Amino acid sequence: MNYQSTTIRNEDAPRIDGVPIGLDGEPVTKKSRSLWIWLGIAIILAGIIAAAYYFVTAGDGAATPAADRDDQAPSISVIAPGQATIEGTISATGTLAARRDVPVGVVGEGGRVVAVSVDQGQWVNAGQVLVSIDRSVQNQQARAQAAQIEVARSDAQLAQSNLDRALQLVERGFISKADVDRLTATRDSARARVGVAQAQLAELQARNARLNIVAPVSGLVLERNVEPGQTVSAGSPPLFRIARGGEMELLARVGESDLARLSTGVQASVVPAGTDKQFNGQIWQLAPTIDQQNRQGTARIALPYAAELRPGGFATASIKSGTIVAPMLPESAVQSDEDGSFVYIVGPEKKATRRAVTTGMVTNDGIAIVDGLDGTEQVVLRAGGFLTEGESISPQLVEQ
Secondary structure, X not given: OOOOOOOOOOXXXXXXXXXXXXXXXXXXXXXXXXXXXXXXXXXXXXXXXXXXXXXXXXXXXXXXXXHHOHHHOOEEEEEOOOOEEEEEEEEEEEEEEXXXXXXXOOOOOOEEEEEEOOOOXXXXXXXXXXXXXXXHHHHHHHHHHHHHHHHHHHHHHHHHHHHHHHHHHHOOOOOOHHHHHHHHHHHHHHHHHHHHHHHHHHHHHXXXXXXXXXXXXXXXXEEEOOOOOOEEOOOOOOOEEEEEOOOEEEEEXXXXXXXXXXXXXXXXXXXXXXXXXXXXXEEEEEOOOOOOOOOEEEEEEEEOOOOOOOOOOEEXXXXXXXXXXXXXXXXXXXXXXXXXXXXXXXXXXXXXXXXXXXXXXXXXXXXXXXXXXXXXXXXXXXXXXXXXOOOEOEEEEOOO
8 A cells, every 4th residue: 555645845835936835825934934943942931931930839838749748757766865874984905014013133242043943923922032042152251250250259258367367466456457457458359359250240141141032022923034054143134023912904095085084993894815804903093194196194904913914915994984964875866067966856846957966975875965965855866867957757756
Protein backbone atom coordinates (compact mmCIF):
# COMPACT_ATOMS: atom_id res chain seq x y z
CA MET A 1 0.00 0.00 0.00
CA ASN A 2 1.39 3.38 -0.92
CA TYR A 3 0.95 6.52 1.20
CA GLN A 4 1.44 10.02 -0.01
CA SER A 5 3.03 12.58 2.23
CA THR A 6 0.77 15.49 3.22
CA THR A 7 3.74 17.73 4.01
CA ILE A 8 3.87 20.64 1.65
CA ARG A 9 7.33 21.98 1.09
CA ASN A 10 7.83 25.61 0.42
CA GLU A 11 8.89 24.92 -3.09
CA ASP A 12 5.74 22.79 -3.66
CA ALA A 13 3.27 25.20 -1.91
CA PRO A 14 0.86 27.26 -3.97
CA ARG A 15 2.25 30.61 -4.85
CA ILE A 16 0.78 33.96 -5.82
CA ASP A 17 3.18 36.11 -7.73
CA GLY A 18 5.97 33.79 -6.50
CA VAL A 19 5.06 34.14 -2.74
CA PRO A 20 4.09 30.90 -0.83
CA ILE A 21 0.48 30.72 0.40
CA GLY A 22 -0.18 29.28 3.95
CA LEU A 23 -2.99 26.93 5.00
CA ASP A 24 -5.09 29.89 6.01
CA GLY A 25 -4.79 31.30 2.53
CA GLU A 26 -2.52 34.17 3.59
CA PRO A 27 0.90 34.75 2.03
CA VAL A 28 3.79 33.36 4.16
CA THR A 29 6.55 35.91 4.68
CA LYS A 30 9.73 36.07 6.84
CA LYS A 31 8.03 38.54 9.16
CA SER A 32 5.09 36.23 9.81
CA ARG A 33 7.41 33.32 10.53
CA SER A 34 9.33 35.36 13.13
CA LEU A 35 6.07 36.33 14.75
CA TRP A 36 5.13 32.70 15.27
CA ILE A 37 8.55 31.91 16.76
CA TRP A 38 8.36 34.76 19.32
CA LEU A 39 4.82 33.71 20.17
CA GLY A 40 6.07 30.19 21.07
CA ILE A 41 8.88 31.60 23.23
CA ALA A 42 6.41 33.82 25.10
CA ILE A 43 4.18 30.85 25.87
CA ILE A 44 7.17 28.89 27.32
CA LEU A 45 8.29 31.83 29.51
CA ALA A 46 4.78 32.27 30.83
CA GLY A 47 4.76 28.64 31.95
CA ILE A 48 8.10 29.02 33.79
CA ILE A 49 6.93 32.18 35.58
CA ALA A 50 3.73 30.45 36.64
CA ALA A 51 5.64 27.48 38.10
CA ALA A 52 8.07 29.77 39.94
CA TYR A 53 5.19 31.75 41.42
CA TYR A 54 3.59 28.56 42.67
CA PHE A 55 6.72 27.43 44.56
CA VAL A 56 7.34 30.91 45.99
CA THR A 57 3.84 31.20 47.35
CA ALA A 58 4.10 27.66 48.73
CA GLY A 59 7.27 28.66 50.69
CA ASP A 60 5.48 31.75 52.10
CA GLY A 61 2.72 29.64 53.60
CA ALA A 62 0.31 29.54 50.74
CA ALA A 63 0.80 25.75 50.76
CA THR A 64 2.54 23.37 53.18
CA PRO A 65 4.94 20.68 51.84
CA ALA A 66 4.05 17.14 52.66
CA ALA A 67 7.18 16.67 54.80
CA ASP A 68 6.06 19.52 57.15
CA ARG A 69 2.47 18.46 57.59
CA ASP A 70 1.78 17.26 61.11
CA ASP A 71 0.37 13.99 59.91
CA GLN A 72 3.59 13.26 57.92
CA ALA A 73 6.32 14.66 60.28
CA PRO A 74 9.25 12.22 60.66
CA SER A 75 9.35 10.12 63.82
CA ILE A 76 12.49 11.02 65.79
CA SER A 77 13.85 9.23 68.89
CA VAL A 78 14.47 11.61 71.78
CA ILE A 79 15.71 11.23 75.37
CA ALA A 80 15.35 13.25 78.55
CA PRO A 81 18.87 12.92 80.05
CA GLY A 82 18.18 14.25 83.54
CA GLN A 83 21.12 14.73 85.91
CA ALA A 84 23.81 12.10 86.54
CA THR A 85 26.77 11.87 88.90
CA ILE A 86 29.79 11.41 86.66
CA GLU A 87 33.12 10.17 87.92
CA GLY A 88 35.97 11.75 85.99
CA THR A 89 38.87 9.65 84.75
CA ILE A 90 42.23 10.73 83.36
CA SER A 91 44.16 8.26 81.22
CA ALA A 92 47.95 8.39 81.33
CA THR A 93 50.95 6.30 80.39
CA GLY A 94 54.34 5.99 82.00
CA THR A 95 57.23 3.84 83.13
CA LEU A 96 57.32 1.52 86.13
CA ALA A 97 60.10 2.03 88.67
CA ALA A 98 61.05 1.18 92.24
CA ARG A 99 59.51 3.69 94.59
CA ARG A 100 62.77 3.82 96.57
CA ASP A 101 65.69 2.54 94.52
CA VAL A 102 68.61 2.02 96.95
CA PRO A 103 72.09 1.61 95.38
CA VAL A 104 74.58 -0.55 97.33
CA GLY A 105 78.28 0.05 96.81
CA VAL A 106 81.67 -0.42 98.53
CA VAL A 107 81.89 1.58 101.76
CA GLY A 108 85.34 0.38 102.87
CA GLU A 109 88.74 -0.06 101.33
CA GLY A 110 87.59 -2.73 98.93
CA GLY A 111 89.61 -5.59 97.59
CA ARG A 112 89.11 -8.91 95.87
CA VAL A 113 85.61 -10.38 96.04
CA VAL A 114 85.62 -13.91 97.48
CA ALA A 115 81.87 -14.60 97.70
CA VAL A 116 78.51 -13.20 96.48
CA SER A 117 75.59 -14.60 98.45
CA VAL A 118 72.53 -13.18 96.61
CA ASP A 119 71.27 -12.72 93.07
CA GLN A 120 68.83 -10.34 91.44
CA GLY A 121 65.19 -11.11 92.03
CA GLN A 122 65.83 -12.35 95.59
CA TRP A 123 64.57 -10.75 98.79
CA VAL A 124 67.09 -9.61 101.39
CA ASN A 125 66.88 -8.33 104.97
CA ALA A 126 68.57 -5.26 106.36
CA GLY A 127 72.10 -6.18 107.51
CA GLN A 128 72.30 -9.35 105.44
CA VAL A 129 75.76 -9.99 103.92
CA LEU A 130 75.68 -9.61 100.16
CA VAL A 131 79.41 -9.73 99.27
CA SER A 132 82.51 -10.86 101.15
CA ILE A 133 85.92 -9.35 100.32
CA ASP A 134 89.27 -10.96 101.06
CA ARG A 135 90.59 -9.75 104.45
CA SER A 136 93.69 -11.89 105.09
CA VAL A 137 95.98 -8.86 105.41
CA GLN A 138 93.53 -6.95 107.59
CA ASN A 139 93.21 -9.92 109.96
CA GLN A 140 96.98 -9.97 110.54
CA GLN A 141 96.94 -6.26 111.23
CA ALA A 142 94.21 -6.79 113.82
CA ARG A 143 96.25 -9.51 115.56
CA ALA A 144 99.29 -7.24 115.71
CA GLN A 145 97.23 -4.48 117.22
CA ALA A 146 95.79 -6.85 119.81
CA ALA A 147 99.37 -7.70 120.83
CA GLN A 148 100.13 -3.99 121.22
CA ILE A 149 97.30 -3.76 123.71
CA GLU A 150 98.89 -6.46 125.84
CA VAL A 151 102.24 -4.60 125.76
CA ALA A 152 100.57 -1.39 126.83
CA ARG A 153 98.76 -3.16 129.67
CA SER A 154 102.04 -4.63 130.92
CA ASP A 155 103.66 -1.19 130.93
CA ALA A 156 100.69 0.21 132.78
CA GLN A 157 100.87 -2.53 135.43
CA LEU A 158 104.59 -1.92 135.93
CA ALA A 159 104.06 1.80 136.29
CA GLN A 160 101.34 1.18 138.86
CA SER A 161 103.63 -1.13 140.88
CA ASN A 162 106.44 1.44 140.91
CA LEU A 163 104.02 4.09 142.11
CA ASP A 164 102.72 1.85 144.91
CA ARG A 165 106.25 1.17 146.23
CA ALA A 166 107.15 4.83 146.07
CA LEU A 167 104.12 5.77 148.16
CA GLN A 168 105.23 3.36 150.88
CA LEU A 169 108.77 4.82 150.93
CA VAL A 170 107.65 8.42 150.95
CA GLU A 171 106.29 8.00 154.49
CA ARG A 172 109.73 6.95 155.63
CA GLY A 173 111.39 9.89 153.90
CA PHE A 174 113.38 7.90 151.35
CA ILE A 175 111.57 9.35 148.29
CA SER A 176 110.67 12.94 147.74
CA LYS A 177 107.27 14.28 146.78
CA ALA A 178 108.60 15.13 143.30
CA ASP A 179 109.53 11.51 142.64
CA VAL A 180 106.03 10.42 143.55
CA ASP A 181 104.55 12.91 141.08
CA ARG A 182 106.83 11.67 138.31
CA LEU A 183 105.85 8.03 138.93
CA THR A 184 102.19 8.99 138.95
CA ALA A 185 102.55 10.63 135.52
CA THR A 186 104.31 7.56 134.20
CA ARG A 187 101.47 5.37 135.43
CA ASP A 188 98.85 7.63 133.78
CA SER A 189 100.71 7.64 130.46
CA ALA A 190 100.88 3.85 130.46
CA ARG A 191 97.15 3.63 131.05
CA ALA A 192 96.50 6.09 128.19
CA ARG A 193 98.60 4.01 125.82
CA VAL A 194 96.41 1.03 126.66
CA GLY A 195 93.35 3.06 125.65
CA VAL A 196 94.99 4.15 122.40
CA ALA A 197 95.90 0.57 121.53
CA GLN A 198 92.35 -0.58 122.20
CA ALA A 199 90.90 2.19 120.02
CA GLN A 200 93.26 1.28 117.18
CA LEU A 201 92.16 -2.35 117.39
CA ALA A 202 88.50 -1.32 117.32
CA GLU A 203 89.18 0.78 114.20
CA LEU A 204 90.81 -2.17 112.44
CA GLN A 205 87.94 -4.43 113.39
CA ALA A 206 85.43 -1.88 112.05
CA ARG A 207 87.36 -1.61 108.79
CA ASN A 208 87.41 -5.38 108.50
CA ALA A 209 83.70 -5.54 109.13
CA ARG A 210 83.11 -3.09 106.26
CA LEU A 211 84.74 -5.59 103.94
CA ASN A 212 81.43 -7.43 104.22
CA ILE A 213 78.99 -5.51 101.98
CA VAL A 214 75.58 -5.75 103.64
CA ALA A 215 72.06 -4.75 102.62
CA PRO A 216 71.21 -1.31 104.04
CA VAL A 217 67.45 -1.98 103.80
CA SER A 218 65.10 -4.91 103.39
CA GLY A 219 63.71 -5.34 99.91
CA LEU A 220 63.96 -6.88 96.45
CA VAL A 221 67.30 -7.08 94.65
CA LEU A 222 66.82 -5.45 91.24
CA GLU A 223 70.39 -5.54 89.94
CA ARG A 224 73.61 -7.45 90.67
CA ASN A 225 76.79 -6.05 89.16
CA VAL A 226 79.54 -8.05 90.92
CA GLU A 227 81.07 -11.50 90.56
CA PRO A 228 83.57 -13.52 92.69
CA GLY A 229 87.19 -12.68 91.86
CA GLN A 230 86.34 -9.14 90.87
CA THR A 231 88.34 -6.32 92.47
CA VAL A 232 86.20 -3.52 93.88
CA SER A 233 86.96 -0.26 95.60
CA ALA A 234 85.21 2.76 97.03
CA GLY A 235 85.06 4.34 93.56
CA SER A 236 83.38 1.35 91.90
CA PRO A 237 79.82 1.65 90.50
CA PRO A 238 76.98 0.30 92.68
CA LEU A 239 77.22 -3.46 93.09
CA PHE A 240 73.50 -3.91 93.78
CA ARG A 241 70.24 -2.00 93.47
CA ILE A 242 67.50 -2.80 95.96
CA ALA A 243 63.82 -1.78 95.86
CA ARG A 244 63.12 -0.93 99.48
CA GLY A 245 60.27 -3.09 100.74
CA GLY A 246 59.61 -4.19 97.15
CA GLU A 247 57.48 -1.06 96.68
CA MET A 248 56.90 0.03 93.09
CA GLU A 249 55.48 3.10 91.38
CA LEU A 250 54.32 4.33 87.99
CA LEU A 251 55.81 7.57 86.71
CA ALA A 252 52.66 8.65 84.84
CA ARG A 253 53.02 11.49 82.35
CA VAL A 254 50.04 13.83 82.60
CA GLY A 255 49.19 17.05 80.71
CA GLU A 256 49.49 20.24 82.73
CA SER A 257 45.72 20.92 82.61
CA ASP A 258 44.96 17.42 83.92
CA LEU A 259 47.75 17.66 86.50
CA ALA A 260 46.01 20.67 88.03
CA ARG A 261 42.93 18.50 88.68
CA LEU A 262 44.86 15.88 90.67
CA SER A 263 46.03 15.71 94.27
CA THR A 264 47.92 13.28 96.46
CA GLY A 265 45.87 10.35 97.70
CA VAL A 266 43.79 10.05 94.50
CA GLN A 267 43.12 6.43 93.55
CA ALA A 268 44.35 4.96 90.26
CA SER A 269 44.28 1.66 88.38
CA VAL A 270 47.45 0.53 86.58
CA VAL A 271 47.67 -2.06 83.79
CA PRO A 272 51.23 -3.14 82.82
CA ALA A 273 52.01 -3.84 79.18
CA GLY A 274 51.63 -7.48 78.25
CA THR A 275 48.91 -8.27 80.79
CA ASP A 276 45.27 -7.42 81.43
CA LYS A 277 45.66 -7.54 85.20
CA GLN A 278 44.89 -4.32 87.07
CA PHE A 279 46.74 -3.07 90.14
CA ASN A 280 45.29 -0.49 92.48
CA GLY A 281 47.44 2.34 93.74
CA GLN A 282 47.29 5.98 94.67
CA ILE A 283 49.14 9.16 93.83
CA TRP A 284 51.74 9.87 96.50
CA GLN A 285 53.58 12.72 94.80
CA LEU A 286 52.94 15.26 92.04
CA ALA A 287 55.81 16.83 90.13
CA PRO A 288 56.37 20.48 91.10
CA THR A 289 57.52 21.33 87.55
CA ILE A 290 56.24 20.99 83.97
CA ASP A 291 58.37 19.83 81.06
CA GLN A 292 58.69 22.82 78.72
CA GLN A 293 59.00 20.62 75.66
CA ASN A 294 55.81 18.55 75.91
CA ARG A 295 53.91 20.52 78.59
CA GLN A 296 53.54 17.45 80.81
CA GLY A 297 54.21 16.70 84.45
CA THR A 298 54.71 13.48 86.41
CA ALA A 299 52.22 11.90 88.78
CA ARG A 300 53.92 9.23 90.90
CA ILE A 301 51.49 6.39 91.63
CA ALA A 302 52.54 4.11 94.52
CA LEU A 303 51.96 0.39 93.96
CA PRO A 304 52.49 -2.68 96.17
CA TYR A 305 54.87 -5.39 95.04
CA ALA A 306 53.68 -7.77 92.33
CA ALA A 307 55.66 -10.01 90.00
CA GLU A 308 54.05 -8.34 86.96
CA LEU A 309 55.33 -4.90 87.99
CA ARG A 310 58.83 -4.82 86.58
CA PRO A 311 60.85 -1.59 86.82
CA GLY A 312 61.50 -0.11 83.41
CA GLY A 313 58.31 -1.59 81.94
CA PHE A 314 55.51 0.37 80.26
CA ALA A 315 52.05 0.71 81.80
CA THR A 316 48.82 2.66 81.46
CA ALA A 317 46.89 4.26 84.29
CA SER A 318 43.29 5.37 84.83
CA ILE A 319 43.28 8.10 87.46
CA LYS A 320 40.09 9.25 89.17
CA SER A 321 39.79 13.03 88.91
CA GLY A 322 36.66 13.75 90.96
CA THR A 323 32.92 13.77 90.22
CA ILE A 324 30.45 16.24 88.70
CA VAL A 325 26.63 16.31 88.42
CA ALA A 326 25.51 17.04 84.86
CA PRO A 327 23.35 15.65 82.01
CA MET A 328 24.92 12.74 80.16
CA LEU A 329 24.28 12.26 76.44
CA PRO A 330 25.34 9.57 73.97
CA GLU A 331 27.91 10.70 71.42
CA SER A 332 25.30 10.34 68.64
CA ALA A 333 23.24 13.18 70.16
CA VAL A 334 26.01 15.78 70.10
CA GLN A 335 26.77 17.57 66.82
CA SER A 336 29.48 20.10 66.04
CA ASP A 337 30.32 22.68 63.38
CA GLU A 338 32.33 25.87 63.07
CA ASP A 339 30.17 27.47 65.79
CA GLY A 340 30.89 24.72 68.31
CA SER A 341 28.99 21.81 69.83
CA PHE A 342 25.19 21.71 69.75
CA VAL A 343 22.18 19.42 70.06
CA TYR A 344 18.64 19.47 68.71
CA ILE A 345 15.84 19.57 71.25
CA VAL A 346 12.07 19.40 70.86
CA GLY A 347 10.91 23.02 70.85
CA PRO A 348 7.46 24.62 70.84
CA GLU A 349 4.93 23.05 68.49
CA LYS A 350 7.25 20.03 68.17
CA LYS A 351 9.80 21.89 66.09
CA ALA A 352 13.50 20.91 66.03
CA THR A 353 15.38 23.64 67.92
CA ARG A 354 19.15 23.99 67.95
CA ARG A 355 20.76 24.44 71.38
CA ALA A 356 24.47 25.27 71.88
CA VAL A 357 26.15 23.17 74.60
CA THR A 358 29.51 22.89 76.33
CA THR A 359 30.85 19.37 76.63
CA GLY A 360 32.87 18.04 79.56
CA MET A 361 34.30 14.67 80.48
CA VAL A 362 34.02 11.81 78.00
CA THR A 363 33.29 8.45 79.63
CA ASN A 364 32.25 4.99 78.46
CA ASP A 365 28.64 5.99 79.11
CA GLY A 366 28.67 9.15 77.01
CA ILE A 367 29.57 12.84 77.11
CA ALA A 368 28.90 15.11 80.06
CA ILE A 369 27.15 18.40 79.18
CA VAL A 370 28.43 21.03 81.59
CA ASP A 371 26.53 23.97 80.09
CA GLY A 372 23.51 24.44 77.83
CA LEU A 373 21.15 21.79 79.23
CA ASP A 374 19.48 21.25 82.60
CA GLY A 375 18.43 17.66 81.86
CA THR A 376 14.69 18.27 81.49
CA GLU A 377 14.81 18.87 77.72
CA GLN A 378 13.92 16.23 75.15
CA VAL A 379 17.09 15.82 73.08
CA VAL A 380 17.19 14.27 69.60
CA LEU A 381 19.08 11.02 70.00
CA ARG A 382 20.48 10.13 66.56
CA ALA A 383 18.95 12.04 63.64
CA GLY A 384 20.42 15.47 64.43
CA GLY A 385 22.58 15.43 61.33
CA PHE A 386 19.49 15.16 59.09
CA LEU A 387 17.37 17.87 60.71
CA THR A 388 17.10 21.58 60.04
CA GLU A 389 16.18 24.37 62.41
CA GLY A 390 12.40 24.67 62.75
CA GLU A 391 11.54 21.38 61.06
CA SER A 392 8.43 19.65 62.39
CA ILE A 393 9.11 16.29 64.01
CA SER A 394 7.19 13.56 65.78
CA PRO A 395 9.25 12.89 68.95
CA GLN A 396 9.34 9.35 70.32
CA LEU A 397 10.68 9.30 73.91
CA VAL A 398 13.22 6.55 74.57
CA GLU A 399 13.68 5.30 78.11
CA GLN A 400 17.31 5.16 79.29
